[in-house]
Amino acid sequence: MLMWFVRIYDTNEPDEKKLLDAVSCVSLLVAAYLMSVIILDHLFTFRFLVRIFTFVVLLLLLSSPLCIVLRAGKRDSSSIHRSLISEEQRFGDEIDAHDTRDFQEEDKDDLNLLQAMCSVNFWILFFAMACGMGSGLATVNNLGQIGESLGYSSFETNTLVSLWSIWNFLGRFGAGYVSDHFLHVKGWARPLFMVLTLSSMSVGHAVMASGWPGALYAGSIMVGVCYGSQWSLMPTIASEIFGVKHMGTIFNAITVASPVGSYIFSVRVVGYIYDAEASRSGCQGTHCFMLSFLIMASATLLGSLAALALFSRTKSFYNQVILRRLQHSLRE
Structure with a gap:
């Protein structure tokens, strides 16, 4: 509306x-x-x-x-101010028209969804997102049961869920800002930060699996920040690798990895193991979720290796195309 x-x-x-x-x-x-x-x-x-x-x-x-x-x-x-800007921009466009055409001719064409799905990079990104987003959703979906099994009160688990939203926001905000900074200043390809966040998420899952005092808070901070980072990095990486013309379609196709991963980890891993433990001896203690978080830690570590492969495959592309595109936009 x-x-x-x-x-x-x-x-x-x-x-x-x-x-x-x-x-x-x-x-x-x-x-x-x-x-x-x-x-x-x-x-x-x-x-x-x-x-x-x-x-x-x-x-x-x-x-x-x-x-x-x-x-x-x-x-x-002030309309006068806007008119002066438009005149200046038109004059600059006339000067840089030849350079812009040359730059666009050298740049790769934007891919549509079918072309993107036929590339290896699409499925590497999809797999990495399934590991990261799926395990992150499984964590927040089961925070209440995890806290209950470890002896946390309902007020404490509700506080944890509220704080999770803030960690999620900080991850989305921070990953975009930091990756932009290092891409512009150092020329570091953005998939490198996906490697770092997924490996950090793996550490967060391992911390939560330990069951140490305060581990649920410390682990949820790491997992929450890294989970939010995936939602910031993935659409930007998709637009840079596959182009912006069909970015909305490609982005939403890759986001399917989130519910797919959530179903696998929430239902087939966490839910199955929790029900099995509850049927045997009841779920009070670290044994209810330790194995689940170790599995998710292994999955996110595997996702970071997939992101590392994506970084290796796209490193030259970032150096030859993305950085030149940034330099061209700065000249404009």
Whole structure:
């Protein structure tokens, strides 16, 4: 229903990055605020007036991006300013027209879904996502039962699930920012960060399998951040390898790996082992989920090896095409 309000503006504002950075800072501030409130609410019992105050502060934080947008609208309201920008852009386009045509001729054509599915890179990415996203979903889907088997109260497990959402957000936000930085500055191919996040997720699953005191919190942080990272890295890698023309279709085809992996790990691994343990001696203790998390740790480690293969296959492509594309966009 809100698509009617969407408009495309052909502009080249030098301060757009400042606005995006401002909105990003607000998002991080909201996440930090929510995390602080959740932890403090876990440690202390908030009175009614304190809850109202924290809610009002949250509303103010959530409405602050609107102030940023309104300020940007006032700044860009001058039609003369926009006309000058369009004239400058038209002049620059005429100068760089020949270079742009040469660059597009050297660049690879965008692939459609069928062409992408016929490539090995598509299925490597699909398999890596099934391991990462599937095991991550299986973890969050069973946090309640895991906490119950380890003696956590329902309030503690609910707090853990709430914090998981923040770890997920930080993973999505951080992986995109960090991978962009190192791609632009160091020229590191983005699949390398998928290798790092999947291997870190494997460590997180192993920590949760140990059953040590506090292992559920520490492991859920690692798994949550790395799970969110996959949702940030995968669509960007897909757009860079297969092109942006059919990116929506290819992206949604790869996201099928998430429910497929979730079904395998949640039902065939965690659910099956939990039911088997419960039928024998009841599920109280680390034995209820230790084997399940060791299996998921092995799967995510295998997924990181698949991502390493994708990194090796696409390293030259990133050096020859993606970096040149970035340099060309900077010249424009």
